[in-house]
Amino acid sequence: MWRFLILLIAFAAPLPSQAQQLDGIAMHGTPDLAAGFSHFDYVNPQVKKGGSIRYGVVGTFDSLNPFILKSMRTTARGLWDTVLGNLVYEPLMTRSANEPFTLYGLLAESVEMDDQRSFIQFNLNPKARWSDGEPITADDVIFTFQLLKDKGRIPFSSRLDAIAKMEKIGDRSVRFTFNNKADREFPLILASSTPILPKHAIDPATFDQSTLKPPIGSGPYRIKSVSPGERIVYERNPDYWGKDIPSKIGFDNYDQISIEYFLQESTMFEAFKKGDLDIYLDGSPTHWTRAYDFPAARNGEVVQDDFKPKLPTGMLGFVFNTRRPIFSDVNVRAGLALAFDFEWANRNLFENAYTRTESYWQNSDLTSLGRPADEREKQLLGPAVADIDPDILDGTYRLPKTDGSGADRTILKRAVDLLAKGGYHIVGGKMVDKTGRQLAFEVMTQTTDQEKLAITYQRSLRLIGVEMAIRTVDDSQYQSRTATFDYDMIVKAYTSSLSPGTEQLGRWGSASRDREGSFNFAGTASPDIDHMIETMLTARSEEDFQASIRAYDRLLLSGHYLVPLYHVPDQWVARRSYIGYPETLPLYGYQLEAWWDKRAQ
Numbered sequence: 001m002w003r004f005l006i007l008l009i010a011f012a013a014p015l016p017s018q019a020q021q022l023d024g025i026a027m028h029g030t031p032d033l034a035a036g037f038s039h040f041d042y043v044n045p046q047v048k049k050g051g052s053i054r055y056g057v058v059g060t061f062d063s064l065n066p067f068i069l070k071s072m073r074t075t076a077r078g079l080w081d082t083v084l085g086n087l088v089y090e091p092l093m094t095r096s097a098n099e100p101f102t103l104y105g106l107l108a109e110s111v112e113m114d115d116q117r118s119f120i121q122f123n124l125n126p127k128a129r130w131s132d133g134e135p136i137t138a139d140d141v142i143f144t145f146q147l148l149k150d151k152g153r154i155p156f157s158s159r160l161d162a163i164a165k166m167e168k169i170g171d172r173s174v175r176f177t178f179n180n181k182a183d184r185e186f187p188l189i190l191a192s193s194t195p196i197l198p199k200h201a202i203d204p205a206t207f208d209q210s211t212l213k214p215p216i217g218s219g220p221y222r223i224k225s226v227s228p229g230e231r232i233v234y235e236r237n238p239d240y241w242g243k244d245i246p247s248k249i250g251f252d253n254y255d256q257i258s259i260e261y262f263l264q265e266s267t268m269f270e271a272f273k274k275g276d277l278d279i280y281l282d283g284s285p286t287h288w289t290r291a292y293d294f295p296a297a298r299n300g301e302v303v304q305d306d307f308k309p310k311l312p313t314g315m316l317g318f319v320f321n322t323r324r325p326i327f328s329d330v331n332v333r334a335g336l337a338l339a340f341d342f343e344w345a346n347r348n349l350f351e352n353a354y355t356r357t358e359s360y361w362q363n364s365d366l367t368s369l370g371r372p373a374d375e376r377e378k379q380l381l382g383p384a385v386a387d388i389d390p391d392i393l394d395g396t397y398r399l400p401k402t403d404g405s406g407a408d409r410t411i412l413k414r415a416v417d418l419l420a421k422g423g424y425h426i427v428g429g430k431m432v433d434k435t436g437r438q439l440a441f442e443v444m445t446q447t448t449d450q451e452k453l454a455i456t457y458q459r460s461l462r463l464i465g466v467e468m469a470i471r472t473v474d475d476s477q478y479q480s481r482t483a484t485f486d487y488d489m490i491v492k493a494y495t496s497s498l499s500p501g502t503e504q505l506g507r508w509g510s511a512s513r514d515r516e517g518s519f520n521f522a523g524t525a526s527p528d529i530d531h532m533i534e535t536m537l538t539a540r541s542e543e544d545f546q547a548s549i550r551a552y553d554r555l556l557l558s559g560h561y562l563v564p565l566y567h568v569p570d571q572w573v574a575r576r577s578y579i580g581y582p583e584t585l586p587l588y589g590y591q592l593e594a595w596w597d598k599r600a601q
Contacts, residue, residue, distance in 0.1 A: 021112050023105055028100070028499075031104070040098065045250045052255060053256075054279075055278070057261055060074060061228065062229060063075045076232045078234060092122050093107075097591050098587045101188060121173055122176075124141070127245075128242070130217070131218065145159055152208075156195075164179040185502055220236060220237060221234035231258060232258075234256065234258075253594070269287075272574070275301075279579065282572040282573070282574055301577055303574070305575065307573065309588055311498070312364040316565045318562055319492045319522050320562060321487055323485060327441075331419070335418030337564070338412075339411075339457070341411075343404040346566065356566055357566055357567045358398060359553055360557075362567070363569060366553070368392065368551075373385075376547045377551045380532070380551050389558045412464055415464060416464050426464065438467055439465070439466045442468070446478045498587070500536065505533055508526075510525040526555075532548060533552065535551075
């Protein structure tokens with residue numbers, strides 16, 4: 001039986017005191033775009049819609065429901081998708097890609113909120129319609145939150161945990177009043193990261209079951225055809241309700257979008273070379289440099305574009321699963337991290353294309369790298385300041401540079417010394433604990449590039465008596481084992497934004513440590529990390545916000561939860577020459593939703 005919240009229906013309820021009616025909301029400060037703006041400044045509002053696009057992805061799918069645990073890793077792309085676009089489902093508000101974290105109207109044409117952010121009221125656009133022509137109402141919004149609470153997966157199932165009261169205000173408005181679990185970011189998460197679902201078209205009893213039945217949504221596209229695990233094709237809804245609202249001008253420019261599935265990255269690239277795909281998102285510097293010597297690239301039919309967004313680097317690394325006893329000691333993790341010879345790998349595998357990553361927010365004002373902790377940071381850290389590595393605290397921290405030989409004795413000795421602090425010593429050429437058991441573990445890899453990196457790391461570890469096995473698995477097994485934390489070590493990327501928020505709870509918070517399907521790959525459960533995430537989420541001023549992130553960065557670095565790898569500040573996209581994109585690049589980089597087919601112009 002459903003667990004319903006108290007629902008108050010108030011058709012003429014007055015606004016709470018100090019409420020402001022807004023067309024847009026920013027996490028900090030005010031939105032850049034004034035009320036009545038015509039379109040985002042990084043789209044082409046004059047583009048003629050038409051034509052088609054063919055994307056490729058690695059993986060498989062057996063469900064068209066992306067909001068339940070059973071199909072979390074095997075749902076078709078495009079339904080609710082931050083890269084390819086929310087083609088079928090939509091949130092109440094949409095995010096600008098040219099501001100750190102600012103939202104503008106979509107399903108909700110306006111919001112009302114007080115300065116304390118103790119509540120938010122969404123006023124639906126009267127033009128908003130489902131793809132079957134039915135109007136979108138306050139009942140749909142309420143139904144969505146209740147349904148996802150009972151039947152949805154994390155994070156959708158936890159949205160109502162921070163809500164004290166949900167009220168229907170007339171036919172087109174819903175007001176959420178928050179409890180003490182909500183932070184200042186939470187209203188923006190509700191608005192931008194929760195899909196609104198059609199009450200009249202969903203049976204709650206079967207919602208948590210995987211399905212291949214095409215859903216009814218409010219988005220610009222409908223599903224045209226489905227070949228499970230192979231292909232999904234979307235077609236434009238000619239009656240899409242939102243095609244003329246400012247936040248959708250210049251987007252959704254294709255009549256048809258096809259998404260092809262491949263078991264391996266190499267197979268997908270071959271399909272791109274043959275002309276079966278129109279876009280290839282490249283993340284390998286050696287591949288980007290060497291792989292485009294084929295006829296279509298030489299004659300200009302394929303174009304390589306290099307985009308330079310203004311974003312923090314994020315962090316890619318070999319992640320220690322601290323749920324495993326062998327990785328419970330921070331000295332062991334720190335010692336193992338030192339053994340990776342980045343300089344050798346960068347020169348021999350990547351033609352020196354990469355830069356070493358030394359902070360989760362490198363290349364931005366949010367990084368702790370090169371910045372000594374000021375008094376504001378130290379006050380925010382409290383007693384945890386004693387656990388910060390001294391060089392990380394005073395801003396002198398840098399990962400050591402090796403001689404590039406793959407066997408730098410000076411740095412390997414530092415690694416051995418740290419492992420000794422963790423209870424390990426070399427005996428007979430093996431790194432063993434006091435019982436004589438060798439330090440040994442397995443890294444699970446998913447791609448050829450990951451496997452090459454692992455082999456490099458494996459060679460260095462063997463020099464100090466550590467045995468690391470390498471297991472490369474297919475996408476399905478990788479997803480399954482990752483979701484259940486069934487690994488010693490994996491390679492993972494932690495993206496970073498200019499407005500980090502509640503996603504950090506799922507990555508590093510104690511509550512997510514043992515929750516299957518969460519992104520807490522390292523298995524952290526630290527009261528100090530929890531405190532700093534809370535401090536970050538409740539910061540009111542820009543100064544406190546930045547200080548809290550730098551302090552948080554220092555905590556994560558001092559925990560040595562992964563072996564930091566590298567980054568490239570650029571975004572690489574190869575495309576057919578008939579695919580066009582806007583001249584203005586937003587803060588967050590290219591936006592595929594705003595690209596178009598030149599053949600339709």
